[in-house]
Amino acid sequence: MIDGPVIVGAGPVGLATALLARARxxxxxxxxxxxxxxxxxxxxxxxxxxxxxxxxxxxxxxLADQLVREGLVWPGRGTYWAGRRVHHRCYEPVRPRLAPFISLPQPRTEELLHEAGVRAGVTFSWGAQADEVVLQDTSVLIRAVDGREWRSAFVVAADGAGSVMRRRLGIPMNGDTAGAPFVVVDIAEDPARPLPAERVFHYRHPLAGGRNVLFIPFAGGHRVDLQCRGRDDPARLAAEPRAWLRSLLPPGHACEVTWSSHYLFRQAVAETFTLGRVLLAGEAAHLYAPFGARGLNSGIADAAAAVDAIAEAGTDPGARHRVLAEYDQVRRAAAERNRAAAGKALAHLTAAGPHRQAAQRAAALAARVLPRAGTWLDSKPYGPRDAGIPGSLY
Ligand SMILES: Cc1cc2nc3c(=O)[nH]c(=O)nc-3n(C[C@H](O)[C@H](O)[C@H](O)COP(=O)(O)OP(=O)(O)OC[C@H]3O[C@@H](n4cnc5c(N)ncnc54)[C@H](O)[C@@H]3O)c2cc1C
Structure with a gap:
């Protein structure tokens, strides 16, 4: 029997859960x-x-200092319509400890979380693929495919989008796959021809055949999201990214592709976030399109709430039903809000229907004289940020 929680999945949400548990x-x-x-x-x-x-x-x-030191804070953001700038905003320079956000590749964030966990005394079983979960009155038993077993009073299932834990517990995901396919490519920084460090969104990029393109700078490179159109073959565009990327980069740019993939984003939320003594967190519990960056940010909010619930139930066993029910209610409601917000972003990007298309064209025209129209075009691809929880954006 393990005293504290067993956490299934060493992704960012599982690692954060373990670290927050150790802090308690x-x-x-x-x-x-x-x-x-x-x-x-x-x-x-x-x-x-x-x-x-x-x-x-x-x-x-x-860990927070390391993230802020290594992560990039974009100096500004811009939005273009068919090659013409319709919005630009510079951020005030910030003192590092007050960084409003950072941009760092997820594998590096996971490395830093893992190192912090090791320092804090988190223990790990690697190569341990959880396969069965047995709910008992006072504990949960997890069995791996190789027969190893772990028993603990609480389990946090942070095993990602394909969560075996969720499926073994028979918890359905409600939602659907929405919007157009996207090709997502990482390119390494070329020190001889650096790209702007700002986040830039292009509606109808003239050099990308009129497709929408988003450039996201991060420490060490850029991510480029290309929104596919009706007849595009996303698999081919992802397999040969340099064929379309080169024209979007300055002449002579090295165009070193470090990752390329394609997605049709699923938007779904688990029917419940708790069953017995198991709490779902992160992508095991919810999936959103990435526009607005809610996936990991809300996963860390889940981790903190799960640890609060487990700590309280541990010190006051009589409170267990109440705190787990609260975890389910609060984090599931936040997930529904996050899904709706990501859905709005996706609906804007795909501009389905003549009204949306007309509104975007009108805003692009109006932005020549009306800055508010440009601000609208700039903010819409990310959706509103509101988890419906006082003091929490996610
Ligand atoms: C293109 C793209 C861009 C994104 N951009 C952003 C962004 O800018 N901001 C943001 O907040 N989010 C973003 N996201 C979402 C973010 O990547 C996810 O929300 C995040 O990875 C979820 O973390 P997780 O720990 O829940 O799951 P995962 O990262 O999937 O980790 C799950 C872990 O569990 C392990 N595991 C799986 N099954 C088992 C098992 N049976 N037993 C044991 N271990 C198991 C896996 O190996 C993995 O290590 C983006 C996603 C994509 C695809």
Whole structure:
């Protein structure tokens, strides 16, 4: 029997859960199906909001300092319509500890979380693929495919989008796959021809055949999101990214592609976030399109709430039903709001229907004389930021 929670999945949400549990004095043991230090591809969740950094700082100020030191704070953001700038905003220079956000590739964030966890005394079982979960009155038993077993009073299932834990518990995901396919490519920085460090969104980029393109700078490179159109073959565009990328980069840019993939984003929320003594967190519980960067940021909010619930139920066993029900209610409501917000961003990007298209064209025209129209075009691809929780954006 393990004293503190067993956490299934050493992704960013599982690692954050373990670290936050240790900060509350709880032992934390993480099961991960991959071997230790297995490489993980792609920049994915680059954008960490200040709220997320502050949550992690409560457990490990050193980790928060490292994230802020290594992450990039964009000096500004811009939006273009068919090659013409319709909005630009510079951010005030910030003192590092007050960074409003940072942009860092997810694999590096995971490395830093893992190192902080090791320093804090988190223990790990690598190559441990959880396969069965047995709910008992006072504990939960997890069995791996190789027969190893772990028993603990609480389990946090942070095993990602394909969560075996969620499926074994029979918890459905409600939602659908929405919008157009996107091709997502990471390119390494070319020091001889640096790209702007600003986040730039292009509606109808003239050099991308009129497709929407988003450039997201992060420490060490850029992520480029290309929105496919009706007849595009996303698999081919992802397999040969340099064929379309080169024209979007300055002449002579090295165009070193470090990751390329394509997605049709799923928007779904689990029917419940708790069953027995198991709490779902992160992508095991919710999936959103990435525009607005809610996936990992809300996963860290789940981690903090799960640890609060487990700590309270541990010290006051009579409160267990209430705190787990609260976790389910609060985090599921936040997930529904986050899904709706990401859905609005996606609907704007795909501009389905003549009204949306006309509104965007009108705003692009009006932006020549009316800055508010440009601000509208600039903010819409990310959706509103509101989890419906006082003091929490996610
Ligand atoms: C293109 C793209 C861009 C994104 N951009 C952003 C962004 O800017 N900001 C943001 O907040 N989010 C973003 N996201 C979302 C973000 O990447 C995810 O929200 C985040 O990875 C979820 O973390 P997680 O720990 O819940 O799941 P995962 O990262 O999937 O980790 C799950 C872990 O569990 C392990 N595991 C799985 N099954 C088992 C098992 N049976 N037993 C043991 N271990 C298991 C896996 O190996 C993995 O290590 C983006 C996603 C994509 C695809």
């Amino acid at each position: 004095g709880l032992p934390a043991h993480v099961l991960e199906r991959l071997p230790a230090a297995a490489p993980k591809p792609g920049s994915r969740a680059t954008f960490l909001h200040r709220q997320t950094i502050q949550t992690l700082a409560t457990a490990c100020p050193v």
